[in-house]
Amino acid sequence: MSDTRPPFLPTHSMPTPGSTRKHILAIDDELPILELLKEYLEAQGYRVSTASTAHEAKRMVETEAPQLIITDLQLEETDGLHLIEQLRVLLPKTPVILLTGVMFDTRVVEENLKWKVSGYVSKTAPLQTLLQEIRRFISS
Amino acid sequence: MSTEPTQSFLGNDRTLRRVLLFFALILAVLVFVVVVSLRNLNRSIATSDWVNHTHALLTELDALQPTLEAAEGALSKYLLTSDARDHAAYQEKFAELGERVDVTTALVAAGAPQEKEAFALITELLAGRAELAGRIATARKADDPAVLQQLLAADAASNDHRELARHLEKFRNSQTDLLSARDRASFLQAQTTRWTVLGGLGLDFLLLCGAAWLIRDDLAARRVASRLLQQSNAELEDKVRLRTAELTAANAQLTAQNLEERWAKQAVEHQNRYNLLIIDSISDAVFVVTKLMNVSRLNPAAVHLTGYEPVDLIDKPLSRTLQPATGAAGAAQPAFDPLTRTLAEGHELRDRPAIVTTKGGQTVTVRLNVYPLRDRDKVVGGVVVLQVIPPAIP
Numbered sequence: 001m002s003d004t005r006p007p008f009l010p011t012h013s014m015p016t017p018g019s020t021r022k023h024i025l026a027i028d029d030e031l032p033i034l035e036l037l038k039e040y041l042e043a044q045g046y047r048v049s050t051a052s053t054a055h056e057a058k059r060m061v062e063t064e065a066p067q068l069i070i071t072d073l074q075l076e077e078t079d080g081l082h083l084i085e086q087l088r089v090l091l092p093k094t095p096v097i098l099l100t101g102v103m104f105d106t107r108v109v110e111e112n113l114k115w116k117v118s119g120y121v122s123k124t125a126p127l128q129t130l131l132q133e134i135r136r137f138i139s140s
Numbered sequence: 141m142s143t144e145p146t147q148s149f150l151g152n153d154r155t156l157r158r159v160l161l162f163f164a165l166i167l168a169v170l171v172f173v174v175v176v177s178l179r180n181l182n183r184s185i186a187t188s189d190w191v192n193h194t195h196a197l198l199t200e201l202d203a204l205q206p207t208l209e210a211a212e213g214a215l216s217k218y219l220l221t222s223d224a225r226d227h228a229a230y231q232e233k234f235a236e237l238g239e240r241v242d243v244t245t246a247l248v249a250a251g252a253p254q255e256k257e258a259f260a261l262i263t264e265l266l267a268g269r270a271e272l273a274g275r276i277a278t279a280r281k282a283d284d285p286a287v288l289q290q291l292l293a294a295d296a297a298s299n300d301h302r303e304l305a306r307h308l309e310k311f312r313n314s315q316t317d318l319l320s321a322r323d324r325a326s327f328l329q330a331q332t333t334r335w336t337v338l339g340g341l342g343l344d345f346l347l348l349c350g351a352a353w354l355i356r357d358d359l360a361a362r363r364v365a366s367r368l369l370q371q372s373n374a375e376l377e378d379k380v381r382l383r384t385a386e387l388t389a390a391n392a393q394l395t396a397q398n399l400e401e402r403w404a405k406q407a408v409e410h411q412n413r414y415n416l417l418i419i420d421s422i423s424d425a426v427f428v429v430t431k432l433m434n435v436s437r438l439n440p441a442a443v444h445l446t447g448y449e450p451v452d453l454i455d456k457p458l459s460r461t462l463q464p465a466t467g468a469a470g471a472a473q474p475a476f477d478p479l480t481r482t483l484a485e486g487h488e489l490r491d492r493p494a495i496v497t498t499k500g501g502q503t504v505t506v507r508l509n510v511y512p513l514r515d516r517d518k519v520v521g522g523v524v525v526l527q528v529i530p531p532a533i534p
Contacts, residue, residue, distance in 0.1 A: 030410065032406055033406060033410070036399060036402055036403050036406060039399060040396070040399045040403070043392070043395060043396070043399070101407065101410045101411050101414050102414070122407075123406075123407045123410055123411070124404075124407045124408070124411060125407075126400050126403070126404070127396075127399055127400050127403045128396075128400065
């Protein structure tokens with residue numbers, strides 16, 4: 001995806017108020033997933049906010065812009081790709097990682113989703129894979 | 141209870157015990173020196189008193205004979221002058237002699253019995269001389285020349301003066317010998333005291349040097365021990381720091397591993413739930429069967445179609461509720477089950493007529509599709525999908 005990456009490529013700008021740790025927003029409608037992500041990423045030195053609905057995610061983005069967004073594909077009110085489009089209006093340069101249990105073929109992601117997401121990680125992949133993907137965009 | 145720390149303190153410090161022993165020895169030496177010195181001082185005082193006493197005795201002894209001679213001289217003068225003043229002078233001289241004898245007797249009284257015995261002879265001789273002098277003076281006073289001449293002749297013939305001189309000399313020599321012995325003893329005592337004090341001070345000095353050496357040695361040993369302890373502590377701290385870092389890293393690794401396992405479990409559960417959701421969301425009746433055509437799973441649409449609950453069909457032959465259509469009524473059943481053959485041969489069966497017999501005994505005509513389940517190119521079961529054929533509109 002790197003050769004065709006859209007304008008929202010890795011960014012290290014956007015300072016977060018009150019903390020020097022990089023801020024990540026995780027969006028998923030399953031609370032256990034959010035809790036695990038928060039615990040793991042905070043242990044890796046990130047500051048993590050979580051949202052379980054699209055509405056909550058938009059409100060949080062308006063309150064404090066994250067430096068990276070991780071979102072599930074299937075949400076209760078909408079789907080993750082549609083939510084990404086809405087968030088892009090507010091954060092056009094913030095990298096977004098799609099974290100979903102819906103298996104995508106890598107080629108599909110490269111060709112169909114590259115304009116919407118910066119990266120794709122399957123929920124069946126180890127957390128280490130997700131961390132590597134995050135570190136491609138922001139350091140802890 | 142209160143002595144326990146002290147005992148422990150002394151018991152654990154060998155050097156302190158040695159130093160205390162040294163100071164105890166120093167104190168003992170000092171006490172010994174003081175006791176010996178005081179004893180010798182007392183002896184010296186006693187010796188000095190005795191020497192003074194002996195000197196006084198010798199002085200009195202030396203004066204006895206001159207006093208006697210002076211008294212007898214005064215008597216001779218009286219005999220020549222018969223003057224009352226010379227008589228008084230003679231009596232005075234003999235009184236003086238008597239006083240000296242009394243003083244000497246008193247001085248001898250504190251001495252040994254031999255001294256008293258020896259001086260008694262002298263006293264006796266002097267008393268004899270005094271008595272003779274008295275009788276001569278009386279004869280002179282009575283103006284009796286015959287008696288006077290007789291007494292003077294007897295006196296001239298007597299050996300009293302030589303006896304007295306010999307006894308006095310002997311007594312004096314004995315006192316001088318004693319004085320020399322006392323002087324030697326006094327000198328020896330002084331020497332003893334001197335050597336005792338010097339020896340004690342020297343020994344104390346050596347003991348103090350020993351204690352100082354012990355303290356210096358102990359301080360050096362403590363400095364070495366302290367340095368070794370500091371090194372040991374530093375090494376220990378390094379090891380603890382290293383071990384803590386290892387444990388922290390191991391803990392972080394375990395935490396990460398634990399999170400990964402929880403994540404993997406969550407992912408599997410999510411995936412499984414999602415897969416089941418796909419099957420359950422299909423409105424056609426779906427049966428998952430084993431290769432022997434036993435039902436292993438069915439979706440809610442299949443439950444709705446057959447009227448059977450999953451517990452009634454799971455692990456039961458699918459033929460319990462599904463039979464292939466035989467075409468015309470009364471036609472014979474096929475020689476073998478086409479579903480089983482489909483799975484055995486591993487190809488799909490599509491859009492075939494079949495009949496579902498519900499739990500209530502009703503029959504429903506359906507279209508049958510069978511898809512083999514392949515796992516690494518091996519057929520392990522199949523998916524049977526039934527589509528209900530709506531009744532024909534008359």
